[in-house]
Amino acid sequence: MKIKKLKSILREVRFFLMVILVAFVFQHNVALHASVPTPSMSPTVKVGDHLLVNCLTYKFNDPMQGDIITFYHKETDKIFPVKYLKRVIACPNDTIDIKDNTIYVNDIALDESAYLLEGVNTYAYAFDFPYTLPENQYFVMGDNREDSADSRFWGTVDRKDILGKAEYVIFPFNDIHELK
Numbered sequence: 001m002k003i004k005k006l007k008s009i010l011r012e013v014r015f016f017l018m019v020i021l022v023a024f025v026f027q028h029n030v031a032l033h034a035s036v037p038t039p040s041m042s043p044t045v046k047v048g049d050h051l052l053v054n055c056l057t058y059k060f061n062d063p064m065q066g067d068i069i070t071f072y073h074k075e076t077d078k079i080f081p082v083k084y085l086k087r088v089i090a091c092p093n094d095t096i097d098i099k100d101n102t103i104y105v106n107d108i109a110l111d112e113s114a115y116l117l118e119g120v121n122t123y124a125y126a127f128d129f130p131y132t133l134p135e136n137q138y139f140v141m142g143d144n145r146e147d148s149a150d151s152r153f154w155g156t157v158d159r160k161d162i163l164g165k166a167e168y169v170i171f172p173f174n175d176i177h178e179l180k
Contacts, residue, residue: 032163033170034070034083040142040149041085044068044115044179050171051085051179055164062159063088063138065105068166068179071140071157085166086140086150087115092159096139097130098122098152104130114180115143125152138162 034051045051045068053070063069067088072081090096090105097103101122103110122145133139137156142148151157169177 032070034085034166036085039147040144041068041087042144042147043117044087044143045085045166045169048172049169049175051166052168052170053164054167057165057167058162063091063162063165065089065091065094065110069138069140069157069162070164070166071162073154073157073161083163084140086142086148086157088138089141089151090133090139092133092135092137094139095130095132098124099129116145120145123152127152127155136160 032053032055034053036045036047036049036051039047051070065088068085069088070083070085073084089103089110094105095107096105097107103112103122122141131139133156136159138159139151140157141150141152166179168179169175
């Protein structure tokens with residue numbers, strides 16, 4: 001009787017461990033969940049939104065200008081890393097400049113009317129412009145430029161630190177939608 005009970009417990013523990021393993025593999029290779037604690041991506045993504053991040057997209061393709069990405073920043077704690085959410089402004093080998101409240105990528109003014117509110121100021125802050133991005137580096141910014149710590153402050157994001165492309169707001173349930 002005790003052996004049957006022990007086998008039953010071991011079977012349940014093994015099943016539980018397999019579920020955890022599958023969930024871990026899924027979350028780090030297929031999709032992951034991200035929540036938004038700050039207003040740095042407003043109005044595109046609001047504080048309290050929960051996102052579905054596609055991890056497969058960048059296993060086969062590189063991030064493109066305009067993509068909203070989730071990544072670990074190189075300055076965060078590696079034991080308990082924080083996921084960041086920002087928009088890709090410039091890609092490897094692009095030259096970025098900010099002049100008169102306008103972003104230029106490879107000397108072409110970036111049209112950000114689809115995601116920036118009218119009148120939002122884009123300041124250069126601490127970064128030296130113009131700047132040509134090295135290989136595997138991405139320049140990212142929040143859509144709420146006046147309230148976003150981003151590449152203008154702490155530099156570029158390395159390709160290896162990008163987790164995936166944020167594609168959907170999945171919560172709150174009354175505002176489920178695809179991100180653009």
